[in-house]
Amino acid sequence: MKTRRLLIGLMASVVLVLTLALFLALDRVVCFPVSAPLDTSPDWIATGEGKANNFGYSVATAGDVNGDGYADVVIGADRYKQFTGRTYVYLGNASGLSATPIFTATGEDVNNHFGYSVDTAGDVNGDGYDDIIVGAYHYKEFTGRVYVYAGNANGLSATPVLTITGEGPNTYFGRSVAAAGDVNGDGYDDVIVGAQACDNWTGRVYVYAGSPSGVGATPIFTAGGEGPSNSFGRSVGSAGDVNGDGYSDVVVGAHGYGDFQGRIYVYTGSADGLGAVPTFTATGEKVNAHFGYSAGTAGDVNRDGYDDLIVGANRQSKNTGWIYVFPGSSNGLSATPIFTAAGEGEHSHFGYSVSTAGDVNGDGYDDVVVGAYHTNDSTGRVYVYSGNANGLSITPILSVTGEGPASSFGRSVGTAGDVNGKGHADLVIGACGYDNYTGRAYVYLGE
Secondary structure, X not given: OHHHHHHHHHHHHHHHHHHHHHHHHHHHHHHOOOOOOOOOOOOEEEEOOOOOOOEEEEEEEEEOOOOOOOXXXXXXXXXXXXXXXXXXXXXXXXXXXXXXOOEEEEOOXXXXXXXXXXXXXXXXXXXXXXEEEEEEOOHHXXXXXXXXXXXXXXXXXXXXXEEEEOOOOOOOEEEEEEEEEOOOOOOOOEEEEEEOOHHHHOEEEEEEOOOOOOOOOOOXXXXXXXXXXXXXXXXXXXXXXXXXOOOOEEEEEEOOHHHHOOEEEEEOOOOOOOOOOOOEEEEOOOOOOOEEEEEEEEEOOOOOOOOEEEEEEOOHHXXXXXXXXXXXXXXXXOOOOOEEEEOOOOOOOOOOEEEEEEOOOOOOOOEEEEEEOOHHHHOOXXXXXXXXXXXXXXXXXXXXXXXXXXXXXXXXXXXXXXXXXXXXXXEEEEEOOHHHHOEEEEEEOOO
């Protein structure tokens, strides 16, 4: 009997110890800082100036154009005043984004489509202020023109510090523009421009180098597509640093390749600039997939020290759309994607727009954002997938729907940078169809 009481007492002690240990463990789990996703409602909304302006057709971070420590955003309205086009920059601050733009610029003539493409240019002259680049692909019978505006303590230069014109009519120079990063490691950011209609829609891209005096007017790199109708250069962008060598790389999409199967090309940077031959190519899975219609850096989604690449194929599977993320490594990009996802239904056009979202939840992994502007009668929907050690979350951490049919919410998406200085990346989304193409843009703050 005494032995039995002793055993019962020992068992009770063990249970007590285990319960206490479990409680302490749970307490540690509960008390450990847990990262939260983006706000589910927009923290900032801006609306175009009138019907048919197409405000929000293009959206992007502007970087920090005035050097105040807050990221700013740039938004294009390419149909403003009979397709002349206008571009707007809104400044970040501790409360988010300013209600009114600090900067506006308007195209040179009707039908120019100024602002069809916009992006930060990075800091092209090394003065500590980020600059912006704007494309007007319709300029002078589709010759196209690109404009660079310089940042300064007051915002941006009232007039462009550089304009570059395409090689001839019907080339669509400036249909796509983007920051290229620093491809040659000289300390100045460079820019990339696409001209998808050049040479019977074979397409061509150009990279212009930054310097102490700004972007040079002569390209340091050009490349062309593999054949007519390829639309090489429909999408252009920085690929980040996919091989970890300290030089920025670039990606070019040719969605028309192989009966619109599509193909993307990555050119890696070096001390001499970009290599003449792509170090990586990937081709779409099916004809009419339009693989490469959108492409860009995904950031480092698995935190292995190498940047990854995201590619959209918005017409795959009867316009359902797919996206692919290819991981970087010391040898460059892997031929096998680390992540794929498909849209929710036919004609959603999932992957029409893709971008890194930055690190929206502060967990140390970069995230990605994907637009499906045609969902639900062009109401549109946007998805954010969270990075993790294995790549990206299987299900999105955020899914947001537009305000109503024909809004085209998600026609453009991008990271906004950190507009309020809270340490988390924020998100900018365009809905160019809102209210009879007046258009709207939205910013969702990271948490």
